[in-house]
Amino acid sequence: QLQLQESGPGLVKPSETLSLTCTVSGGSIRSSSSFWGWIRQPPGKGLEWIGSINYSGNTYYSPSLNSRVTISVDTSTNHFSLRLSSVTAADTAVYYCASDGGGGASHYWGQGTLVTVSS
Amino acid sequence: QSALTQPRSVSGSPGQSVTISCTGTSSDVGGYNYVSWYQQLPGKAPKLIIYDVNKRPSGVPDRFAGSKSGNTASLTISGLQAEDEADFYCCSQAVDHVVFGGGTKVTVL
Numbered sequence: 429q430l431q432l433q434e435s436g437p438g439l440v441k442p443s444e445t446l447s448l449t450c451t452v453s454g455g456s457i458r459s460s461s462s463f464w465g466w467i468r469q470p471p472g473k474g475l476e477w478i479g480s481i482n483y484s485g486n487t488y489y490s491p492s493l494n495s496r497v498t499i500s501v502d503t504s505t506n507h508f509s510l511r512l513s514s515v516t517a518a519d520t521a522v523y524y525c526a527s528d529g530g531g532g533a534s535h536y537w538g539q540g541t542l543v544t545v546s547s
Numbered sequence: 548q549s550a551l552t553q554p555r556s557v558s559g560s561p562g563q564s565v566t567i568s569c570t571g572t573s574s575d576v577g578g579y580n581y582v583s584w585y586q587q588l589p590g591k592a593p594k595l596i597i598y599d600v601n602k603r604p605s606g607v608p609d610r611f612a613g614s615k616s617g618n619t620a621s622l623t624i625s626g627l628q629a630e631d632e633a634d635f636y637c638c639s640q641a642v643d644h645v646v647f648g649g650g651t652k653v654t655v656l
Binding site for chain 1: 587648
């Protein structure tokens, strides 16, 4: 069974870049899912899809975040990463990584990591 | 992009059925048979309970059923149980991206 684990700083300063990594275990990132995605949830609010990537590196991003988001994949180390630039307090959220079988069907999720944007 | 529209809350007594609607457009819900539903308990990651409109992952009780008509998808929970009290989110493929609904809190009376 796939397991996913997010890692990265829990505190980021405004205007800086948020960087998170998702490590996949229990399967190969090349073959265990069609896509690998990032979803976030501001405190007390709903889920927001950020974007996804396949093992070949093809990416799909939320139109509202497209100008600030970069998702990359490293098949040699079985992880994929999120970079979100020019962050503000509105980017404070729990960030989840997930396996996406296509069409937004994420069967496996990480536990989530809270990232706070504050000076 | 706009989030899919869900009711803020629904409630029912144990044993009853409740239905949550998820309204989008022809560019998302209506245009693809890729609607999924997630259950989220407090402090936990979401759990996939329905995908591809009406398919259930292994281990999800058949009390949960998904359907779609036009631009609106629905999740029906039959035989409501206390453990079903949670937030539920719909999700749909859209053009080059994925969109979530705003979420519905299900309360078991």
